[in-house]
């Protein structure tokens with residue numbers, strides 16, 4: 001491919017081979033955030049003649065401390081479009097095509113990917129990373145995967161057949177909390193924050209039965225007389241409320257803040273107290289009364305720091321609860337029937353509501369209360385991001401892209417930017433060798449295969465579809481029974497809806513049956529073996545029968561959404577991180593791959609059913 | 611040392627700097643917004659440093675350069691519009707530098723460092739010098755040192771780069787993460803959990819001036835032993851500094867062949883002079899040293915920018931005292947020289 005537009009450049013800066021390789025390249029940058037802006041700048045200055053950049057996001061004021069192609073006047077505009085215009089001012093001789101779009105679309109299929117010499121990922125979420133990984137494998141295009149979190153970062157090459165792919169190592173599942181911890185026995189601030197976000201959804205957002213916020217009478221720990229006797233007892237409203245949705249109950253009271261408060265932080269807590277087994281070894285919670293709240297008569301303490309860093313008294317929390325409830329309800333009422341609010345950490349009342357509710361609940365359960373600033377980090381999964389780490393990672397990524405174009409792909413080992421130097425004084429630590437593909441990877445192996453463990457007598461086809469999407473990161477799965485050719489799941493809308501509620505047994509699948517599942521969007525096909533497991537409530541992905549899934553590692557962020565069973569893919573959040581940090585050990589022989597500690601910094605936390 | 615002021619951050623500042631305040635804290639941000647920074651040499655590396663420092667939210671940045679924008683700057687100098695070739699590099703960078711962060715006060719100075727008195731440099735809390743000769747660097751370093759002002763310098767040649775830091779006598783706080791196994795309540799799922807918490811400790815680092823770091827005696831046994839496990843980057847820097855001294859310029863892309871030959875000859879001389887092992891400084895390290903590659907400028911500029919933030923905020927251990935980026939191995943490391 002010889003591109004007609006050649007950027008005018010002083011000769012000799014690169015050797016001839018490099019100059020020619022760059023002149024004949026077209027590259028794709030996926031993401032125009034912190035790393036994407038930096039990558040685009042480097043590509044344009046280096047003289048890459050043809051660049052595509054894609055991002056579905058718009059510019060926010062909190063981006064401006066690092067996404068330097070954007071200025072205050074650009075807030076609200078498309079990231080990819082503004083990035084293009086800013087970058088062209090550095091070098092008007094290059095061609096940049098900007099797409100304000102999601103990369104997960106039929107518009108960007110395998111043939112689209114095939115036009116690029118290199119793809120550079122600058123993404124902030126796992127779903128899109130998985131997708132681009134599969135597209136680059138299918139198109140056989142080298143992919144440079146990048147990420148940062150705070151001071152740390154990484155650059156990794158993914159090339160089909162040569163290196164491991166983004167999905168070769170199973171990712172740590174998201175941190176999960178048992179539902180009963182959230183509903184009955186919180187012991188940490190995050191439990192209260194998750195509960196408060198669920199409450200928001202119950203009252204104003206999309207109602208989800210898995211995000212129930214009332215006491216859980218099915219808590220195995222409370223089994224026995226306590227719950228039962230409490231249920232039959234009179235005098236509390238909670239017995240009734242139990243059978244009604246929180247939303248319906250709130251609507252009946254016209255979202256009266258005092259009544260809501262009394263139910264949530266008085267009656268429900270008294271109900272929990274009646275489940276006596278729960279409190280045998282725990283400090284029991286203390287119900288609150290609207291008219292007798294701590295901090296009512298004391299003036300706010302002297303505070304230095306940001307206003308959001310001041311911790312509110314419980315009395316203040318109740319006031320904020322009241323005003324935010326009223327505003328949110330007004331917002332909800334103003335919408336069309338069936339529409340609902342979506343929780344957003346940057347929406348004042350939504351964030352106020354969660355702060356107030358989380359702190360009131362924390363106080364009740366003797367858990368430390370936190371400032372709005374801290375709760376925003378935890379509830380919004382905010383991962384700190386700075387200009388310098390992004391600049392370093394993007395610089396390394398483009399140097400790696402140059403090496404690939406020059407034909408030195410074998411030298412492009414992963415590089416880790418460490419927050420502090422290691423014992424050898426290294427700040428950027430390259431791996432010694434490329435990490436070869438995992439032959440049992442269910443994505444990049446020549447014949448991908450994976451097992452799904454489930455109870456075939458209970459799991460429905462609809463659930464299985466969710467397993468393919470959330471567990472195997474597929475976008476539009478089609479499944480046929482191996483050997484029979486019967487289509488049981490189709491990505492064509494409506495085509496296999498009649499199967500939705502049938503169990504796997506009912507459609508003739510049994511232990512050891514196999515399905516051929518393919519995703520035309522990802523150009524990906526996998527053979528799925530089914531394993532009968534009576535105990536499994538939903539489903540579980542078993543990537544490699546010889547190796548158990550790695551133990552979950554602590555996630556940095558925290559979020560209370562996604563109450564889906566089984567490991568679920570994480571959603572977008574607020575940084576460019578999806579970081580893998582390496583524990584390198586220099587005394588190990590070079591051939592042995594380093595021990596990996598995948599620090600998944602963008603995982604939403606999910607609540608599991610108990 | 612940067613004085614903090616007690617004025618609280620405005621709502622606009624809190625909003626714009628939110629993501630970094632969550633990383634380095636409010637106190638660091640307040641120190642940053644009181645800091646006056648001088649950046650010398652506004653070619654590719656200077657532009658990168660300026661971008662990072664301006665985005666971080668310092669009080670003021672002065673861009674100092676007496677040179678004109680050159681064709682070769684277009685590979686890395688994104689603050690200067692490409693149609694301003696032939697005009698002063700600092701002045702043409704001003705508009706875009708200001709647009710990066712209107713809350714920072716940005717000025718340009720077009721005099722040569724040789725025509726500026728020591729007192730000019732010591733007006734600033736921290737000086738970052740790029741593109742100068744060794745004796746110019748040492749003079750400014752010593753002036754800063756005498757006034758207890760912090761000094762950083764660095765350069766990028768092609769894909770290779772270094773940084774030197776003299777923070778004199780530097781006090782800082784460091785956050786150390788500790789782990790503690792904690793017994794939980796009778797939750798059946800979480801019997802014990804490891805709780806991480808961080809403590810902040812005060813530390814102090816003593817630095818040496820640039821002339822010490824550049825006049826290391828490699829004949830000393832302790833320095834010889836460093837060679838065995840060492841990386842040749844220090845010597846690559848020495849060769850490139852010598853080239854600059856001898857020819858009064860950097861290697862020129864237009865004379866790629868001749869200059870490469872000169873560099874390889876200088877390499878051989880140095881190897882002989884210091885009895886370095888043969889093949890220690892591979893040719894590849896001296897073949898891509900023309901102009902400034904954008905990727906390398908971003909890498910070194912990122913490291914220097916972060917060191918400015920650390921030095922000013924007095925938080926987290928700064929590098930003591932040299933950082934090198936070896937592009938052949940893609941390794942970046944810190945070593946102490948001259949102490």
Ligand SMILES: [Zn+2]
Pocket residue numbers: 164165166167168169437438441442443444445
């Ligand atoms: Zn793989």
